[in-house]
Amino acid sequence: MNNMKKRFTIYQLATCALMAALMCVLGPMSIPIGPIPVSLTNFVIYLAVYLLGMKGATASYLIYLLIGAAGMGVFSGYEGGIGKLAGPTGGYLIGFILMVLICGFVMEKSHSNAVITIIGMIVATLVAYLFGTVWFVLQMQCDVWYALTVCVFPFIPFDIAKILIATALGKALRKVLIKSHLLPEQK
Numbered sequence: 001m002n003n004m005k006k007r008f009t010i011y012q013l014a015t016c017a018l019m020a021a022l023m024c025v026l027g028p029m030s031i032p033i034g035p036i037p038v039s040l041t042n043f044v045i046y047l048a049v050y051l052l053g054m055k056g057a058t059a060s061y062l063i064y065l066l067i068g069a070a071g072m073g074v075f076s077g078y079e080g081g082i083g084k085l086a087g088p089t090g091g092y093l094i095g096f097i098l099m100v101l102i103c104g105f106v107m108e109k110s111h112s113n114a115v116i117t118i119i120g121m122i123v124a125t126l127v128a129y130l131f132g133t134v135w136f137v138l139q140m141q142c143d144v145w146y147a148l149t150v151c152v153f154p155f156i157p158f159d160i161a162k163i164l165i166a167t168a169l170g171k172a173l174r175k176v177l178i179k180s181h182l183l184p185e186q187k
Helices: 010-026 041-069 082-086 091-111 114-140 144-153 153-179
Strands: 030-032 038-039
Touching: 010 041, 038 153, 041 082, 041 091, 041 114, 041 153, 082 091, 091 114, 114 144, 114 153, 144 153
Parallel strands: none
Antiparallel strands: 030 038
16 A cells, blocks of 8 residues: 555645636736736746645646636636647747746755745746747747847746745745645655
8 A cells, every 4th residue: 555656635636726726817917018928827837836846736737728728718818729829929838837847846856945946946937938939939930039038038027026926925825734734744
């Protein structure tokens, strides 16, 4: 029996569903700052990493992505559908899969050390930027500098703020949920 794979508890599944729902609610809310708006999706991803770890946060994001791909307006600007994923900015949505995996891995390996987790989140965000920018350049057949000025540079201050807020909020919420026995303690 000890060799059985670790399974999600009902509380972890509920928290996973809650985070997917939160992404669906906050993801479409966006601030237009140019052709690409600032969305809260990655903020919820950072928060999900703190509350669920790598596997749970990845599951939550994939649920969100599937809901959006099915046509529900959960992506920025209340858009949805395969067309949004396959379009010029879809690479950023796909790149968030890598982001959540990297963030979760770093957080789990650092035992939620805030400084290391923040560095991991920054690196993970850069990987998502890279993936999304390459996708954008290929779709739009534009030069890299244009893609960076439209898709990356304007978002850096917002994403740093999201990382810092999610870290503070995530640590506080995780402590409360662990104390309430709704989440397991990290080893």
